[in-house]
Structure formats: structure tokens, C-alpha cells
Amino acid sequence: MATTPRRMTKQKAAILDYLKHSTHHPDAECVYQELKKQQPDLSRSTVYRNLAQLSEDQVIEKMGLQTESDHYDGNCSPHNHFICKKCGRIFDCGKEEIDTQQVEPIGSIETFTVYFYGVCHDCEKEA
Amino acid sequence: MATTPRRMTKQKAAILDYLKHSTHHPDAECVYQELKKQQPDLSRSTVYRNLAQLSEDQVIEKMGLQTESDHYDGNCSPHNHFICKKCGRIFDCGKEEIDTQQVEPIGSIETFTVYFYGVCHDCEKEA
DNA sequence: CTCTTATTAGGAATTGTTATTAATAAGATA
């Protein structure tokens, strides 16, 4: 995915180090505020740019729905979604059974959502 | 969740009707553009406000991670997340097996993510 | 019908994020 060579900088290193030693899934602002304490002239854009680059390079992971705006669903019955990486369409699919025993030590599950990513069959045909 | 009485308006009815008869998971702008054809003086704020209200009332569903900004995870090994509705913390949990046969007719899965929502044990103790 | 107040249109303001630009510095090569 990376189209240009990458250089390591102290800013990028700090961002990466912070994320690799965190377990609380910070957002960009949080990373910025935290690292600004060590590097007072760190820029917000640098944080955003590096977070984008690092997740593009799969060194870190961006959480959440990989779409630019929020989407709404009029169908409230239990079901999941498949998001096509190519055409961007969101498809409904059945609610799969899922084993939750690994979650029980953490808390009580009220709901869960599953997002599948891939290429839909329509787009596959075109390629 | 609704703290004030609700009134039905033709704007809200149109938004709801549109969503209930859609299967393509539109975003706010899409709903706005579509309904503006019938109601030329419909306002964008009205669409946003009603989408928020309707999903608060669980009449429709807002997709994606229920947080205001994007979060990043330095841990790239396969795992899922539990989001506490009370304290907002995001916990890691193991990657569960999931049956994907219902998704196969739609497309080829490359990855998937599972988000569990509930109340963590820390918050349960406090209540 | 009347009254209360939730809801509206319209636009301005805010927020999360990205683009721009000149200056800087990583890392390859000599």
C-alpha cells in the first residue's frame, strides 16, 4: 500500500511507541496531547498524518467503520453487514452465532456488531 | 432514552419512511438529497437531528463505532473489542471464531471486526 | 379552537481531519 519510501523520525517513533505501549485505544487528540508533553512543538497534523500512514502500512489499526460519514439502517432486526472495499456498498447479512466466552471476563454484553470487509461478487466480476 | 415527548412531523415521517424502505444504508447527506426532491425546503439540520433522535429512540440504527472520533490500536494481532457504554473504555478481547456462510453469497471476506457493547465489570460494581 | 412547546428552516459555528508551504532532517551515496 505504501507508495513512497518511509523514513523514521522521532515524531513517528514516539507515536508508534506510545501506541504500542498503550492498551486504551487512544484517538488522535489523545496521542497529540500526550506526546506534546515530551515534544512541545509536535504538530497535530503530524499526528494525524502518521496515524494515517501507520495504519495504511498496517503497523497500527484504525478502529471503527471504514467510511467517511455515518450511515443509518432502518432495519433494526439483528443482522450484520458486509462492506465492499471497491464500490463502497453496504450489504446486509444474517446475524451469525458468536462465541462470547472470551468477553465475559470483561463485562456483560448487551449487543454486538460484526463488520465484514472484502470485495462483493459484483465487483469481482468486473475485475 | 427519550427525555422529552416526541411529535411526528412530515419531515420525520419522510425520513423514517425512506430509511424503512431502503436497503442501502444511506448517510445523512444522501437522505437529505433524496427527500429534498419531495420537500424542497427541508433542512439539513432537520435530517441530522431526526437521524440522531430516531437512533436514540432505537427506531433506526446508526452504524459504526459509537464514539465521536477515530481510535487507533497499536495491537495488530487478531483480536476484537468490547466498548463499555458507561465509562467509554475500549477493552481488547480474543478473536472469536465466526461462521461466515451467510456472507459468502455477497462477497469474499478479507477481514472482519466485531464490536461488543455492554457494561464492563468495573462499572457494574459501582452501580 | 387554543395553548404549550417540540420541531422547523436557515445559516453560522464547531469539530475532526486534510492540504499547503517553506523549512528541516533522514538516510543513501561518495
Next chain:
DNA sequence: TATCTTATTAATAACAATTCCTAATAAGAG
């Protein structure tokens, strides 16, 4: 080590998605 190329930076402007604000409107209870 000195030099060169160019990815990266800080700062800020620009941007797009969303929310807030205000006076006017209209739902629906009495």
C-alpha cells in the same frame, strides 16, 4: 565525514461532516 535527495515537519489555512442558534411554525393535548 560531507553532500545530496526528498520524505517529513510545524504552522496554519482549508475542508467536510455535523451541531448549534434563533425566530417562526405546527403537533397534539385539553
